[in-house]
Amino acid sequence: MNQMNSPLIRIGVFYDGNYFLKISDYYYFQHDRKARISLEGLHEFIRHQVAEEEDVDVRLAQITDSHFFRGRLSATEARDKDRLFHDRLLDDILMNLGVTTHYMPLKTRDGRLQEKGIDVWLALEALELAMHKSFDVIVLIAGDSDYVPLIKKLNTVGTRVMLLNWDFKYVDFKGENRVTRASQQLLEHVTYPTQMHDIIDQGLSSGDELIESLFVNTPEPVAFPAVKPVRPTGPTAAGPVGTVGISTIKNLKNGFGFVVMPPNNLFFSYADMAEGDFNDLHEGDWVEFTVGRNHRDEDCARQVRKVPAPEMEEGDEYGDEAEHESIDSPDRL
Known part of the structure; x- marks a missing residue:
C-alpha cells in the first residue's frame, strides 16, 4: 500500500538485462549515434519522464530501488568466450550506480545457451518490492508479453507502471532482418507507455541535453593493456599463441x-x-x-x-x- 500524505514519488526500476543489452548493442553497432546506453543517463531520464507524467517537480521523483536480471555464463565459459572482463565491467557500472544484480545460470538446450526463469524471478521481485517498499511507479525495461501478468497485479495494488520500449529493425551479419519491439499486450496494460526510439531520435536531432546524456561519451575500457612491440615494415604471418x-x-x-x-x-x-x-x-x-x-x-x-x-x-x-x-x-x- 502506498504511503499517504507524501509528495515524494518513489520509483522502482527493473531491467530485463538481456533486453537492455540488446538495445545498447543496437545503438553502439547499428544506430548513427554509435554509442552505448549510459545507465546513469537513463536513470536521470527516468526521473524526468516520471515527473512529467505524474505532474510533479523532478526533485520529487526519486529512484529508490533498481534491479537488473540476467542469465549468465559460468566463469569457465565466460573465460573461453573472452567475456570475463566485459561481465566484470558491467558489474562495476551496476554496482557504482547502486543497482542490485540478480543472475541465473544460462542453460544449454538443443546445443544453445538459453535464459530460463529470469522473467519469473523479475516479476516476483517486482511485485513483492512494490508492496513492501511502497513504490508509486515501477519502470519496466523489457518487451516480452510474459510480463503482462506482473503489470496486471501491479495495477491491482495501485502501482503505476511505465514501460520503456523500443521499436527498430536492422539487417544482421547474415543478411537476415532483425526486429525488436515490445509486446502490444504490454503497451495496452501499462500506465505510461514510453516510445524510446522516437524520443531518442527526436532528442538527438534537436540537441536535447537530457537525451544526449543517455549515451556513453567515453571509449569503452579494454580488456588488455596496449602492446607496443617493435613493428615490422610489412605484414607478418601468424605464429604460436602470443605472437x-x-x-x-x-x-x-x-x-x-x-x-x-x-x-x-x-x-x-x-x-x-x-x-x-x-x-x-x-x-x-x-x-x-x-x-x-x-x-x-x-x-x-x-x-x-x-x-x-x-x-x-x-x-x-x-x-x-x-x-x-x-x-x-x-x-x-
Whole structure:
C-alpha cells in the first residue's frame, strides 16, 4: 500500500538485462549515434519522464530501488568466450550506480545457451518490492508479453507502471532482418507507455541535453593493456599463441571482423580491442594484434589496435591472392 500524505514519488526500476543489452548493442553497432546506453543517463531520464507524467517537480521523483536480471555464463565459459572482463565491467557500472544484480545460470538446450526463469524471478521481485517498499511507479525495461501478468497485479495494488520500449529493425551479419519491439499486450496494460526510439531520435536531432546524456561519451575500457612491440615494415604471418603480428582488416560486420593472415584469416570481435573504438575501424586499416586461440582451438586475433600503415620495403607484395576466408559466424569467438 502506498504511503499517504507524501509528495515524494518513489520509483522502482527493473531491467530485463538481456533486453537492455540488446538495445545498447543496437545503438553502439547499428544506430548513427554509435554509442552505448549510459545507465546513469537513463536513470536521470527516468526521473524526468516520471515527473512529467505524474505532474510533479523532478526533485520529487526519486529512484529508490533498481534491479537488473540476467542469465549468465559460468566463469569457465565466460573465460573461453573472452567475456570475463566485459561481465566484470558491467558489474562495476551496476554496482557504482547502486543497482542490485540478480543472475541465473544460462542453460544449454538443443546445443544453445538459453535464459530460463529470469522473467519469473523479475516479476516476483517486482511485485513483492512494490508492496513492501511502497513504490508509486515501477519502470519496466523489457518487451516480452510474459510480463503482462506482473503489470496486471501491479495495477491491482495501485502501482503505476511505465514501460520503456523500443521499436527498430536492422539487417544482421547474415543478411537476415532483425526486429525488436515490445509486446502490444504490454503497451495496452501499462500506465505510461514510453516510445524510446522516437524520443531518442527526436532528442538527438534537436540537441536535447537530457537525451544526449543517455549515451556513453567515453571509449569503452579494454580488456588488455596496449602492446607496443617493435613493428615490422610489412605484414607478418601468424605464429604460436602470443605472437604479435601486423596486417590489414579484411572484413568488418556488426561487432566483428577478420584480419588478413593466410592461410586462414583471423577472426576478432569488439571485445578483442586493446585500445580505441571498434566503430572507428574500416576495412583495409592496418592493425597490430596478438595471436590467440578460441574455444574451438582455432587461431584468432586478440588485443587488436589500429596502427599506421608500415613502410613497405621494395618488392613487398601482399594482395588478395592470400585472402581465403569469407565472413563467418561470431560463434568462432
